[in-house]
Amino acid sequence: MPDAAYLALDWGTTNRRVYALAADGTLLHRAQDDRGVLAVPAGGYPAEIAAIRAAHGDLPILAAGMIGSTRGWHDVPYVAAPADSAALASGAVQAGQGVTILPGISRCDESRADVMRGEEVQVFGAIAAGLAPADALFCQPGTHNKWIVAEAGTITDFTTAMTGELFALLKAHGILAGMLDGPVADGPAFRDGLARGQAGDLTAALFEIRASVLLGTRAAEDAASFASGILIGADAAARRDLAGRTVHLLGRGALATLYAAAIGEAGARTITIDSETAFLAGIHTLREQLQ
């Protein structure tokens, strides 16, 4: 087993993943905890870094994600799209103590403003590892789903949809709270939701969840799947450019399955790429460009 050469951190809002990697990018070990940036007090990062090194080795660190945001350790300015992996690497900042923090990517013109931090690493990694072509449309489900367009290995455009966050808000608060606690799975209720979500009247479709249960036209235990289908169906339908295309789905688990169903209903085929594999390939590529 080779020696670890550096530590890669995927440091998000609520979770943190630590990877020890060999110089050639081989994964040696991983760890995950809930010390996302929201859990770290102001001024707490040097102690967090010291604890990570005590556990995983006194090594150089390359970090991506919300650690580089206004809510993280250092606010690393966004690199403007179009951006390739070299452009991203050129925006990295030394946070001190041998820690390098990668920037995110912004896109901003008269039509629209959008930002991301961390997701771009997976896109560059998927392309570098040959898991996706250099021209591809990616979908990255999560609290904030990202649709990312790559052309010749460069990220040229992307769109963030608050789909997962809206589901969480509706489940926890407001008039649908208590109705969405059941399991979410691909099935007839989810597919009904996908169709309903495509109609373009999302705020009305969401109220229909309550009305249909009150009137007995939908079983209460199907409400969560119906709601998830409405939200994910609206997200996919809003693109209007999926028919006949291939979407590279960066994810794993149940949420990737649900998005694959929605994308399929919109007329595209999906190729699922494991998001951790893509992240590690991306970090390795970016580290080589930083050296």
Added chain:
Amino acid sequence: MPDAAYLALDWGTTNRRVYALAADGTLLHRAQDDRGVLAVPAGGYPAEIAAIRAAHGDLPILAAGMIGSTRGWHDVPYVAAPADSAALASGAVQAGQGVTILPGISRCDESRADVMRGEEVQVFGAIAAGLAPADALFCQPGTHNKWIVAEAGTITDFTTAMTGELFALLKAHGILAGMLDGPVADGPAFRDGLARGQAGDLTAALFEIRASVLLGTRAAEDAASFASGILIGADAAARRDLAGRTVHLLGRGALATLYAAAIGEAGARTITIDSETAFLAGIHTLREQLQ
């Protein structure tokens, strides 16, 4: 001044309004408090009714709104649309102690399920008082905005949109919390939001609020108006049938002004009808049909 003949209650989820009316419908006095159905414990209604009579007179009571729901005193079954005021009156239930509770209206077919409780009284009242024609499209802004279609004085269809609730959820929780505390007013940011909301990608438009402030393309103090515009613009645009029409807006105050702007951008003209005037006219009509 004539004697009071009965008390009308507009008993909603969070607020309660009490009106003392003469036999001819003349308003003698009003009161409002926050004893909505969520504030009344199980079994607490007889005491509430007694307190209302102690304050406003020992009179027959006619009540509308969420008091007739599963969360209220008696679950009064919905009357199915199409329904006129006589049909609504025929579904009223005696809750005991001289209290009559009106039902709500449901609509349910293979395409869609929807329900309302209380809003229909305003529609019947606006028509009965000659404030709106018997064939009209109504809009009733609120936590749950209602679009209501009347034909020959009969409610034939309606749509509920969770527009106001979504704004409240986003303001109080999640990643936009803290960004939407500024004033909401009709102005350039609100109008930008209306245009953005019409694009049919609501969950992406909502994330753009955050991105545009982060990237400095929108002033932080304009975020709340922009967000309100996105949500109300999406609500109005979802109808797709407004161009060239007249919308009768049942409301008052700032929210009615915002919806009038959105409806105007969608190509319709608005006639605003005071919602309390409409409610009282509706209650009077329904009482006459109950006698």
